[in-house]
Every structure is written in C-alpha cells, then in structure tokens.
Amino acid sequence: MLQSGPVLLRALEESDLEFLYALENDPTIWGVSDTLAPVSRYSLKQYLEHAGADFHEVRQLRLVICAGPGAPPVGTLDLFGFEPLHQRAGVGITILAAARRHGFAQAALALLLPYARRTLRLHQLYCTVAADNKASLRLFRQAGFRRVGVRQQWLRRENSWQDAVEWQCLLADDKAEGEVVSIRLVTG
Numbered sequence: 289m290l291q292s293g294p295v296l297l298r299a300l301e302e303s304d305l306e307f308l309y310a311l312e313n314d315p316t317i318w319g320v321s322d323t324l325a326p327v328s329r330y331s332l333k334q335y336l337e338h339a340g341a342d343f344h345e346v347r348q349l350r351l352v353i354c355a356g357p358g359a360p361p362v363g364t365l366d367l368f369g370f371e372p373l374h375q376r377a378g379v380g381i382t383i384l385a386a387a388r389r390h391g392f393a394q395a396a397l398a399l400l401l402p403y404a405r406r407t408l409r410l411h412q413l414y415c416t417v418a419a420d421n422k423a424s425l426r427l428f429r430q431a432g433f434r435r436v437g438v439r440q441q442w443l444r445r446e447n448s449w450q451d452a453v454e455w456q457c458l459l460a461d462d463k464a465e466g467e468v469v470s471i472r473l474v475t476g
Contacts, residue, residue, distance in 0.1 A: 290351075290403055295395035297351040297365060297403075300339040304352060307361045308332050310384075317382055343408060344372065353383070353396045362387035365396045367404070367413075375411035377404070381427075389423070397431040405459035412458050418443055419451040433457040 290297040300308075311317075312327040343349045347370035353363040363383035370377040379400065381393045404410040415433065417424045429435070433455040441449035 290399045291357075292395060292399050294356045295392060295399070296354050296357065297396060297399050298354060300336055300350055300352060302336055304361060305329060305332055305336060307352075308336070308364075311364065311382060314385070316385070343367070343370065347371075347377075349408075351396075351400075353381075353392055355387075355392065362390075362392050363396070365400060367400075367408075370410075375409065377408075377410055377413060379413045379415050381424075393427050394430065397427070401432070401457070401459065410459055412456060414454065414456045416442075416452045416454055419453050425453060428455045428457075431457070 289299075309327070309329055309332055312323070312332065318324060338346075339350065347368070349367040349370075351365045352361045353365055354361055361384075363381060366380040366382075367377040368380065379397075381396060383393050401413075404413060413433075415428060416439070417428060419425075419438065434457070435453055436456045437454040439452045439454065442452035443450040
C-alpha cells in the first residue's frame with residue numbers, strides 16, 4: 289500500500305468486484321480505454337483471481353485509488369505495456385465521475401512516480417491523452433510529464449476523429465523524485 293495524506297494506492301482485492309464492474313461498464317470512459325462493449329462480472333472475477341501476478345511477469349499493474357484507509361475506491365491507476373529492456377511503461381488513470389476534480393488523480397500520480405522509479409526501477413512513464421481532455425492534459429503537465437508529440441486523428445469518436453497528445457516522464461528528473469510542489473484535495 290502506498291499512502292500520502294488521505295490518499296492511498298492499494299492492490300486489487302476480491303471485494304473490488306462491484307467497483308470494477310461499475311467502472312468498466314461506464315460507457316463515458318470507453319473511448320479512452322479502447323473498449324466498445326460491457327464487461328461481465330464473470331470476466332472481472334477471473335481477472336481479480338490473477339491480479340496479484342508479478343508486474344515483471346504480466347507486464348501490467350492495476351492499483352486502486354482510495355480516499356483513505358477503509359474508504360471506498362474512487363478510481364484506478366494502471367501501468368501497462370511494461371518493456372523490461374527499455375524500463376518503461378504506460379500509465380492510465382480512471383476516476384469515478386462523482387470523485388473527479390477532487391485531486392485524487394494528482395495525488396495518485398505523486399505516489400506513483402517515486403514508486404515506479406525506486407521500486408519498479410522504471411526509467412520512464414508515458415501516456416496518451418485525447419486532445420480535448422483538458423483536465424487530463426493539465427494533470428500530466430502538472431505531474432512533470434512533458435508533451436512529446438501529437439498523433440493526428442488517432443482516436444475515433446462517434447462521427448469524427450480526435451488528435452491524441454503523447455506525454456512522457458523521465459523518472460530521473462527532479463519532479464519525478466517525489467518532490468511534488470502541492471497536492472490539493474477537495475472534499476465534500
């Protein structure tokens with residue numbers, strides 16, 4: 289478990305089934321998770337049975353974001369596409385609609401960066417953000433990620449195409465050492 293102030297990142301638990309079911313079946317986030325169909329409880333139950341597998345073996349890690357010990361989950365933080373040779377992984381964050389704009393994603397990233405560098409021994413993290421997702425663009429910039437490019441018409445929307453902004457964070461940078469200037473959590 290990783291904790292800073294009232295926010296913590298923890299491993300998936302069997303009791304997270306209903307939370308994951310609600311999160312994975314929210315059609316408003318399917319576009320950013322490359323999903324087009326609902327996920328069954330059965331599939332999620334099987335996923336949870338294997339969620340404790342070693343990061344270096346399965347090359348992915350999903351952590352649950354909570355507003356404190358014993359508090360219900362507010363989101364997930366995913367590391368995916370781990371490349372051992374190049375010591376890099378992609379990062380994605382999903383926050384429940386009701387918990388957005390309270391600083392949980394920012395606090396989760398602040399916990400992730402030193403963990404990724406020191407414990408997982410990653411050299412860099414990267415992510416892809418839809419060009420119209422202003423909140424996520426601001427989040428990754430404030431967390432120390434640098435904009436490294438734009439993929440034209442990369443994401444399909446209902447009747448159009450959306451550009452995607454590529455971000456990269458070199459974990460040897462000072463910002464990635466865990467020295468976050470401020471983390472603001474809004475409650476209520």
